[in-house]
Amino acid sequence: MVSVHSSQQAMSLIPASVKILVAGGFGVGKTTLVGSVSEIPPLSTEEMLTEASAGVDDLAGVEDKSTTTVALDFGRITISPRIVLYLFGTPGQDRFWFMWDELANGAIGAIVLIDTRRLETSFAAIDFFERRNIPFVVVVNRFDGAYDYTPDEVRQALAINDGIPVMVCDARKSDSSKLALIKLLEHAMSKLPVE
Numbered sequence: 109m110v111s112v113h114s115s116q117q118a119m120s121l122i123p124a125s126v127k128i129l130v131a132g133g134f135g136v137g138k139t140t141l142v143g144s145v146s147e148i149p150p151l152s153t154e155e156m157l158t159e160a161s162a163g164v165d166d167l168a169g170v171e172d173k174s175t176t177t178v179a180l181d182f183g184r185i186t187i188s189p190r191i192v193l194y195l196f197g198t199p200g201q202d203r204f205w206f207m208w209d210e211l212a213n214g215a216i217g218a219i220v221l222i223d224t225r226r227l228e229t230s231f232a233a234i235d236f237f238e239r240r241n242i243p244f245v246v247v248v249n250r251f252d253g254a255y256d257y258t259p260d261e262v263r264q265a266l267a268i269n270d271g272i273p274v275m276v277c278d279a280r281k282s283d284s285s286k287l288a289l290i291k292l293l294e295h296a297m298s299k300l301p302v303e
């Protein structure tokens with residue numbers, strides 16, 4: 109439990125512009141989450157999946173998805189007069205891994221989205237942030253037809269340690285996505301050195 113005082117102290121340490129990554133496998137809802145919370149029209153570069161890339165991208169379970177983000181999603185949300193969050197959705201496909209280090213540069217933390225029907229597609233993102241000691245929260249995006257695993261079941265299945273928050277959200281809903289952002293901010297703040 110963070111006291112009001114220490115949380116205010118931590119808030120004062122947060123820089124005015126906060127960069128946050130939204131990561132996870134292909135089709136987990138990154139573009140949707142950035143779009144649901146952004147106060148500016150989210151920028152995203154979508155490319156129609158061609159026959160050629162359909163062979164490269166793993167489409168199992170996302171057959172109705174016809175576009176994919178090739179560059180990145182970008183959105184902005186003002187959470188207080190002095191704190192503005194900048195959201196960067198990471199490219200989901202393996203062939204864009206070369207961009208991740210650049211994107212992670214200066215980020216305060218990451219939301220890793222999970223689709224419980226395809227847990228394994230978010231392994232790589234979790235591994236990336238763990239290795240680099242970048243604070244992250246695991247957020248289960250609830251899809252229709254997906255079994256409702258509890259956060260604890262997801263934690264076990266992904267072998268996520270107890271210090272990392274796991275929660276459920278609906279990326280299409282702004283309020284729900286905002287709760288995930290707040291969870292990440294709290295988690296990242298708890299990792300900041302408090303003087």
Ligand SMILES: Nc1nc2c(ncn2[C@@H]2O[C@H](COP(=O)(O)OP(=O)(O)O)[C@@H](O)[C@H]2O)c(=O)[nH]1
Pocket residue numbers: 132133134135136137138139140141173176177200249250251252277278279280
């Ligand atoms: N049922 C449901 N569908 C979702 C949710 N979030 C995203 N989708 C749909 O899942 C598909 C993939 O989402 P998208 O944001 O493009 O995934 P990305 O590849 O991670 O950017 C889209 O058709 C979305 O409309 C959700 O919370 N529930």
Ligand SMILES: [Mg+2]
Pocket residue numbers: 138139140176177181197
């Ligand atoms: Mg996308």
